[in-house]
Amino acid sequence: MGEHVIRLPDVGEGVAEAELVEWHVKVGDMVREDTVLAAVMTDKATVEIPSPVEGEILWLGAEIGDTVAIGSPIVRLKVAGEGNVQEGDATPEAPEAPQLPPQEKKVVPDNPAKPAAVEPEKKQPVAAPAQPGGTRSAGIGAPRREGEKPLASPAVRLRAREAGIDLRQVPGSGPAGRIGHEDLDAFIARGPQPGKVSGLVRNDRVEEIKVVGLRRKIAEKMQLAKARIPHITYVEEVDVTALEDLRAGLNKQKPGADRPKLTLLPFLMRAMVKAIAEQPHLNALYDDDAGIIRQYGGVHIGIAAQTASGLVVPVVKHVEARDLWECGAELNRLAEAAKSGTATREELSGSTITITSLGAMGGVVTTPVINYPEVAIIGVNKMMVRPMWDGTQFVPRKMMNLSSSFDHRVIDGWDAAVFVQRIKALLETPAMIFVEG
Known part of the structure; x- marks a missing residue:
C-alpha cells in the first residue's frame, strides 16, 4: 500500500489561488477515480475537484472558507501500489479535517x-x-x-x-x-x-455563520463599491401602459419557435443602447487607481440575478448588435445557467453597465449599489396600476419607477437625469425603440 497526495490543480485563467467552498468527502471515506472531492471558487466560478485515483481518505488539507494556493496539497489517500509519496518525502502539514463535535x-x-x-x-x-x-x-x-x-x-x-x-x-x-x-x-x-398564555419563550441562541464562497465575494464587492464610489441615485416614474400593450401583442404573435416570450427587460436593454449612443461616457469602467475612464463601444449589460447561492451578474454581450428577441433569448439562457450554477466565468464578467430588478418584489424605490468599477446601474421597481390625471380626469395607468445610481466622480447629476429621461421617453413611446438612427 502507498499514499497519494492530491494538490489543487490549475483551474485556468492564470488564477494563483482559490477558496475552498465545499468538501464532498471526509476522512475514512473510500473514493473511486473521478469521485468529486471538493469544490473551489475563483472569482464567481465554482470548480469541482475530482480524484484521479481510487483509495481511502487519510487527510484533508483545508477547511471551508480557506484560500488555497494552486499546487498546495489538499487531500492524502491510501492507495493500492506505491502512490506518489516516496519514503523520505515530507508529509504535508495542514489543519485537521473538520470533525463533528464529540458526543x-x-x-x-x-x-x-x-x-x-x-x-x-x-x-x-x-x-x-x-x-x-x-x-x-x-x-x-x-x-x-x-x-x-x-x-x-x-x-x-x-x-x-x-x-x-x-x-x-x-x-x-x-x-x-x-x-x-x-x-x-x-x-x-x-x-x-403558571403557564404563559402566549406560549412565547426566550431564545438566547447565538449562531456563528462563516461567510464563505459566493456570499463572501458579494460582501467584498459591495464593500468595495460603497467605499470607493460616491453614489448619486436618481428616481423617475415611467408610464409603461403602451409598452405593456405592445409587449402583450408581440407575445401573442409568436411568429417563430426561436422567438422567446418577451419580458420588460429586452425593451429596457434596447432603450439603454439608444440612450448610450447619445451619452457614451455612461458605458464605461473607471480605473480610479490609474485615474483612467475606459469608455466602451460595445454595450455589455450585466443583469443582476438572485440565485439559491446568492447574487450573480450574468452578462449579455454586445446588446447593440442584438434585436429585441435576441436579447430575450440570451437573457433566458443566462438566467437558466446562473440558477443551475453552470454559468462560466466569461458569462459572469465583462459588463460595462448593469440592470438590477427584483420583479414584483421591486418595491417603490430602491438605491442600487453600482457594480464596481462601472459608473452606472439602472434599477427597475415593481409595476403598479395607479390613477393618473390626463388633464380632464383620472385614468388607470401602469406605472413603474426607475431607481438608478451613478458614480458622482465621473457622472454629473445633470447627465444622470438626461440619461434616465431619455430612457423614460423611449419606454413611454416604445415605437421609438425600433426607429433606427
Whole structure:
C-alpha cells in the first residue's frame, strides 16, 4: 500500500489561488477515480475537484472558507501500489479535517440490573403531583425547542420518570444544557409554574455563520463599491401602459419557435443602447487607481440575478448588435445557467453597465449599489396600476419607477437625469425603440 497526495490543480485563467467552498468527502471515506472531492471558487466560478485515483481518505488539507494556493496539497489517500509519496518525502502539514463535535459519554451504572441513580442515604424531595397523563406540567414555555432531546444521565432520567416529570421542561445548567440532579431538585422545589398564555419563550441562541464562497465575494464587492464610489441615485416614474400593450401583442404573435416570450427587460436593454449612443461616457469602467475612464463601444449589460447561492451578474454581450428577441433569448439562457450554477466565468464578467430588478418584489424605490468599477446601474421597481390625471380626469395607468445610481466622480447629476429621461421617453413611446438612427 502507498499514499497519494492530491494538490489543487490549475483551474485556468492564470488564477494563483482559490477558496475552498465545499468538501464532498471526509476522512475514512473510500473514493473511486473521478469521485468529486471538493469544490473551489475563483472569482464567481465554482470548480469541482475530482480524484484521479481510487483509495481511502487519510487527510484533508483545508477547511471551508480557506484560500488555497494552486499546487498546495489538499487531500492524502491510501492507495493500492506505491502512490506518489516516496519514503523520505515530507508529509504535508495542514489543519485537521473538520470533525463533528464529540458526543457526550453516557453514564453507565456498574450493575446494569440495578440503576445507580439514587443513593439510598440521600433523601429525595417530594415530587409535585403529576398531571393527567403522568407528566408534570411545567408551563407552556419550554426551555428547549420542540423535538430537541434533553441531555441527562440515566440516573437523572430514572428520577424524572418516577416523579412524573417531563425532562423537556427542565432547564439544564451543565455543558450544552445538560440536566443534573441539582437542576431536577430546583425544578421540583419550584412547583408547578403558571403557564404563559402566549406560549412565547426566550431564545438566547447565538449562531456563528462563516461567510464563505459566493456570499463572501458579494460582501467584498459591495464593500468595495460603497467605499470607493460616491453614489448619486436618481428616481423617475415611467408610464409603461403602451409598452405593456405592445409587449402583450408581440407575445401573442409568436411568429417563430426561436422567438422567446418577451419580458420588460429586452425593451429596457434596447432603450439603454439608444440612450448610450447619445451619452457614451455612461458605458464605461473607471480605473480610479490609474485615474483612467475606459469608455466602451460595445454595450455589455450585466443583469443582476438572485440565485439559491446568492447574487450573480450574468452578462449579455454586445446588446447593440442584438434585436429585441435576441436579447430575450440570451437573457433566458443566462438566467437558466446562473440558477443551475453552470454559468462560466466569461458569462459572469465583462459588463460595462448593469440592470438590477427584483420583479414584483421591486418595491417603490430602491438605491442600487453600482457594480464596481462601472459608473452606472439602472434599477427597475415593481409595476403598479395607479390613477393618473390626463388633464380632464383620472385614468388607470401602469406605472413603474426607475431607481438608478451613478458614480458622482465621473457622472454629473445633470447627465444622470438626461440619461434616465431619455430612457423614460423611449419606454413611454416604445415605437421609438425600433426607429433606427
